[in-house]
Amino acid sequence: MKKETACNVSHGFRRAAIFILAFAISPNTYSAPKGLDIYFIDVEGGAATLIVTPQGESLLMDCGWKRDDLRDAKRIHDTASRLAGLKKIDYFVTSHFHTDHFGSLSQLVELIPIGKFYDHALMQESQEYDKKLYPEYLKVSEGKRQVLKAGDTIPLKSGKTPLKVICVVSDGRGIPTPVGVGAGVNLYCKDAPMKAEDESDNAKSIGLLVSYGDFEFLNLGDLTWNMEHQLVCPDNVLGKVDLYMVTHHGMNTSNNPVLVKTIQPTVSIMCNGARKAGFPESVALLKSLPSLKAAYQLHRNVQTSESENTDKALIANWDENCQGQFIKASVASNGKLYTVSIGEKGKPRKFPAE
Ligand SMILES: [Zn+2]
Numbered sequence: 472m473k474k475e476t477a478c479n480v481s482h483g484f485r486r487a488a489i490f491i492l493a494f495a496i497s498p499n500t501y502s503a504p505k506g507l508d509i510y511f512i513d514v515e516g517g518a519a520t521l522i523v524t525p526q527g528e529s530l531l532m533d534c535g536w537k538r539d540d541l542r543d544a545k546r547i548h549d550t551a552s553r554l555a556g557l558k559k560i561d562y563f564v565t566s567h568f569h570t571d572h573f574g575s576l577s578q579l580v581e582l583i584p585i586g587k588f589y590d591h592a593l594m595q596e597s598q599e600y601d602k603k604l605y606p607e608y609l610k611v612s613e614g615k616r617q618v619l620k621a622g623d624t625i626p627l628k629s630g631k632t633p634l635k636v637i638c639v640v641s642d643g644r645g646i647p648t649p650v651g652v653g654a655g656v657n658l659y660c661k662d663a664p665m666k667a668e669d670e671s672d673n674a675k676s677i678g679l680l681v682s683y684g685d686f687e688f689l690n691l692g693d694l695t696w697n698m699e700h701q702l703v704c705p706d707n708v709l710g711k712v713d714l715y716m717v718t719h720h721g722m723n724t725s726n727n728p729v730l731v732k733t734i735q736p737t738v739s740i741m742c743n744g745a746r747k748a749g750f751p752e753s754v755a756l757l758k759s760l761p762s763l764k765a766a767y768q769l770h771r772n773v774q775t776s777e778s779e780n781t782d783k784a785l786i787a788n789w790d791e792n793c794q795g796q797f798i799k800a801s802v803a804s805n806g807k808l809y810t811v812s813i814g815e816k817g818k819p820r821k822f823p824a825e
Pocket residue numbers: 516517518569571572693719720
């Protein structure tokens with residue numbers, strides 16, 4: 472009896488030790504359930520936003536500039552393949568047909584395949600857009616392109632935590648029915664000023680609202696002032712968002728205060744360049760929001776003062792001659808909180824999804 476007890480104790484102790492050891496020596500065998508990742512790739516004053524879902528699907532909105540050194544195509548490919556482990560990009564959305572948003576596409580498809588292409592319209596010669604690059608777009612997307620209208624969704628698979636990507640604006644038309652939490656009559660609209668009508672393709676930009684559990688992310692491409700007004704006045708159809716990609720690289724022809732105040736973002740990420748956009752009035756507007764906890768910038772605006780930029784710790788690329796560090800948002804698998812970090816080694820900051 473005595474012997475058996477000792478044996479049981481010893482056996483139990485050994486099992487417990489092996490169990491503890493298994494966790495101690497092989498931390499890689501346990502990995503947290505996958506959530507939603509969003510990479511804001513630095514394309515130096517353009518835009519390239521890569522969304523990777525828990526199911527391993529991917530959506531790239533815009534792809535930066537076309538360059539002889541393939542800088543932007545290579546940065547996107549490196550992020551997609553090496554960091555996100557993707558072998559292909561399932562969906563590509565061209566927010567609008569300006570060079571800094573679809574420039575690198577013909578180079579990118581040589582590095583990684585793309586499944587399907589969305590855009591706001593087939594363009595007419597009389598419209599304003601990049602006419603040199605557009606034929607390349609049509610060639611690359613032939614047989615695989617589709618017009619995305621306000622109200623359409625992109626068919627990414629949803630898991631236990633609901634994931635939805637809805638187009639809230641496209642080709643100058645906003646979604647007519649409210650989609651976000653907190654939508655409704657908007658008191659900020661009273662006396663909100665308008666600007667001269669924008670005839671450029673910026674005003675036709677596609678805007679996407681991504682929701683994952685409680686988390687919401689808004690990317691409106693380069694949408695300009697009056698269209699921004701239309702999305703939130705007289706009724707706010709967008710509701711509140713957690714993460715706001717600062718529209719149009721932080722230009723002052725966009726970021727209409729009536730929209731930015733209405734959506735009450737907790738975190739903003741500005742995809743500006745060292746010498747492109749990142750306007751002081753856009754930075755000041757973001758800093759003034761009671762809801763805002765962190766205003767990130769891909770670049771320091773080297774043409775303005777330090778105080779006209781955001782906090783140094785929230786700027787991904789301080790020097791003009793930089794390595795092109797990205798900013799990454801990672802939403803937990805339950806969609807209840809998210810972290811934002813700079814580059815591969817940056818310390819993540821945690822925020823609740825509301
Ligand atoms: Zn742009």
